[in-house]
Amino acid sequence: MKVLVVGSGGREHAIVKKLKESPKVTEVLAAPGNAGIAREARVVPVEVDNLSGLLEIALREKVDLTVVGPELPLTLGIVDYFNEHGLLVFGPGRDAAQIEGSKSFAKELMRENGIPTAFYETFTDYNEAREYVYRKGVPIVIKADGLAAGKGVYVCQELEEAIKALNDIFVKRIFGAAGNKVVIEEYLEGQEVSVLAFTDGETVVQMVPAQDHKRVFNNDQGPNTGGMGAYAPAPVYTPEIAERVQREILLPTLKGLKGKGITYRGVLYAGLILTREGPKVLEFNARFGDPETQVILPLLKTDLVEIMLAVVEKRLSEINIEFLPKACATVVLASGGYPGKYETGKVIHGLDRLPPGVVAYHAGTAFNGDDIVTAGGRVLNITAVGDTLKAAVELAYEGVKAVSFEGMHYRTDIGQKALKLQ
Incomplete structure (x- = not known):
């Protein structure tokens, strides 16, 4: 098989290395890749948001499977676009990718389906949002609604921080259109854990749980980043919690999407917080996490290509997915x-x-x-x-x-x- 990996980061490098372990894979291409990926795969200089350029490569090279790393091409509809041209793609379609592309869509989905999450309100007006923050007080969490490369979340302990966050998003427009709408949530306490799962829309198989380190400095100080490190498995995520997450979060999410006519296929990433009341969803992502992928895939024992094909072909229940006990x-x-x-x-x-x-x-x-x-x-x-x-x-x-x-x-x-x- 010839496989195309879309993306240029550490996540994509980890995906490329794992794909190359499969006896099914004869060649891996990457677009646009980076210096490390270039040592493992044939890189092509096409950016992730250039869907027509990516399609041209996939058709010209007779690619058998395309694996999409980042969220942007997913929210732009790369899966639907490639499928229309008869190509297999691992990842959710545009409608399903809204679960990451719009925080308000995700929150409404959770509210409608009784999925545990923080209480929230959404705002499109700076003054109304500011008034709400003054009324609710701190600590409070403010999120740009759209894609912000992992940097659109503000956990505010002081009122000044919260007002500055609203000013950044609504007035300074530092996230552009991603900040047209803001989600303001209650602050939840507990350890965070990243739970990634393979799903074909029916079967859901959780991967080993990981813990990311979002803040830039030691002891979780400083601003949020895209992630400063990770490890897996996370011992705080017990088998009992995993069973509860399956029952109360992952399966109801797929059912809720199906109720909207959306079949979710790919990786569903639930960013969770383990509160005293139990696990609650902080956010959903529509793809492999970064840097969680870099600690999950090295532990994956089962052939990744076999899993991806089973997801795409809606036969995930037939695959036995195993991870190393390391x-x-x-x-x-x-x-x-x-x-x-x-x-x-x-x-x-x-x-x-x-x-x-x-x-x-x-x-x-x-x-x-x-x-x-x-x-x-x-x-x-x-x-x-x-x-x-x-x-x-x-x-x-x-x-x-x-x-x-x-x-x-x-x-x-x-x-x-x-x-x-x-």
Whole structure:
């Protein structure tokens, strides 16, 4: 089989590496890819939102399966577009991808189907939203409704923070049209966990649970990022909780979508918070998480292509999906200044000196002559598998020591919440 992977980040690098393990796969193409992906796959310089360009490649290269990494092409309807031309695509259609593309759509779906989530209201007017915040008080959570690359969520402990968030979204328009509508939610307390599941619209199979580290600095301080590291499995997510999530969240979500005439196929990602009342949904994503994918796929024992084909062909119940009884950790190496302004083009050193068992998934890298240089806010995901989480974390940080570039920043506490529980 020839497979096309759409995307250019660490998630896509992890997907490419896992796909290449399949005996079914003869070649992997990636669009647009990055410097690390280019060492594993044939990259083609087409951006993820250029659907006609991507279709042209898939048809010309006679691609057997397309795997969509990021949310943007999904919300633009790449799956429907490719299907119309007789092509197989792993991922939800445009209607289904609204579950990530519009937070208000997701919240209404949950309200209609009794799926546990934070109480919320939606606003399109700055003054009305501000009045609501003053009335409700803090702590409070403010979210841009549309896609904001993981940065449109503000957890506000002070009123000044909340008003600034509304000003950023409504007045400064820092998220553009994604901020035309705002969702304001009650603040929930508890540990967060990322639960990704394969589904063909009927069968739902949860992957190993992961925990992401959203804040830029240690001890969950500083602004939200796209994720500074992750580990799996998350011990706080017990089998009892998993069964409850299946019954109260994942299956009702698929049923609710089906009630709207939408069959969801692909990866359904539930960002959960484990409250005293039980698990509640913070957000849904319509694809593999980033950086969760980088710690989940290294633990996947079953052939990923077999799973994806079963999802696309609506026969997931026939597949036995297994994961290794190990742990995996990844540390994100970010550009100085991220998630704010940062410089690119910094030469990366040490990728050839990684310890055995450590993988560097490339997130934001490019070639400059023979050098690999930084080309994004999140640059590399230094990843390791171990028999225990402690072993995986220690090995990942050994890998971090080998790599350097000007302004490099990373958190030093990835996995510590889980290690304290053990």
